[in-house]
Amino acid sequence: MTGIRIAITQPTITADAVENGKTVRSLMRKAAAGRARLVQFPEGMLSGYAKAQIADWSQVDWTTVRTELEQIMALAAELEIWVVLGSAHPLTPPHRPHNSLYVISDAGALVDRYDKRLCSHTEITHFYTPGFDPVVFDVDGYRFGTLLCIEINFPQLFAQYERLGVECLLLSSYGANEPFETKAAAHAAINCYWVSTSLPALPDDPTPSGLITPAGLYTTQVAGQSQLAFATIDRDDPTMNFPLHAARPWRAIATKGEIYRSRAVTDPRSTNRTAL
Template sequence: MTGIRIAVAEPMITKDPAENGAKVRELMKVAAGHKARLIQFPEGQLSGFPNEQFQDWSEVDWPLVRDELDKIQKLAARLKLWVVLGSAHPLTPPNRPHNSLYVISDQGRIVDRYDKRYCSNTELTRYFSPGFEPIVFDVDGYRFGCALCVEVNFPALFSHYERLGVECLLLSAYPADAIFEVKARAHAAINNYWIAMSLPAQTADLMPSGLIAPDGTYVATVTPPAELTIATIDRDDPTYEIPLTKLRPWRALARKGDIYSARRVVGDPRSTNHTIS
């Protein structure tokens, strides 16, 4: 088999980190049983999400969150499975937490953490401290990046990941409207990479979780009552030869602009005068 198999999860998120952690580990075992190398979870999966599972950070049992995270790390090492896990990440008081994705390697180590950069107005003024850096990491020769929810509204973030060589962007979210799906599919088709979209079961009526191909079509979606889907990312799949080997290199070249500036028409009034027919 060529490519890499990944699992995209769509579990219910609760207020209880112990219940959330148990569900994460349950789905990790399912993913490993299907030979997945990586499993992705929604925004806020472990801690719960503000305004949804709780209203104030005082309601979150942080020692329990850390204990569940430790159990997840140990299971990742045992299963030899990469895990990308949404959770609030506490900072030193009085600083507000980050809205984060933990990147846990198949050795059970947190090798990186993505902190949401473009927080919503409510997140920024009531709940979270923003992050400032993109992250990329490689699994079995494939490059992944991370983004969170409302960041779908910032195209520059997605094009930056294209320039960083990302082949699959892991977009975890707790979406509020159905147009989110259209935006995600557009980013996949414009940047010619896969987008894995992991959402909670609470938002399944808006759109499915799943894997979107470099041409903007779905490779696989979660179909309830299932809580995850397994799909393969394969850069050598002939289905995606045009978006991967023709469109993506051409668009990268076009964005630099040299191919256009070199062909600028100079000294022709029919070009410079915009009022003539």
């Protein structure tokens, strides 16, 4: 098999980190059994998400969250699978936590952490401390990047990851609305990379988790009560030849602009824009 196989989850999230940890480990085992090299979880998966399960950070037992995280890391090493896991990340009091994605390697190491940069108004005024840096990491020769939820509304973040050479953008969210799928597909097609979306199972939100190709089309979606779907990212897929090997390189050249500046002319009929 060419490419890299990933697992995308759509689980239920609770306010109980122990229960959430059990769900994560169960889905990790299913992902590994399905030969996935990486499994992606939604925003706030381990700790619970502010405004939904968490009304105040005093409700969170951070020692329990850490213990569950350590068990997840140990299982990642046992299963030899990468894990991208949403959770609040506590800071030194009185600072508010980050809204984060833990990047755990197949050796069970916490190799990086993405901290949500562009938080919502409620998040930044009541719940979270912002981050400021993109995160990229490589698995089996494929480069991944990470974003969270409302950051889907900021095209500059997706463009930044294109410049960083990302081939699949892992977008984890707690909730969505009707334009969410349209926006995610647009970012995939404009930047010519895969976008993987992981959201929780919510009774009032039917938006499915899934993988969008560099052509802007869903290739995989989590269906029904399965909580997990598998997808393959393959840069050698012949159906992806145009977006990956024609459109993306050309757009990078076009963005730099030199190909246009070198063809500028000195002509009054060009500079006078009211001339007939």
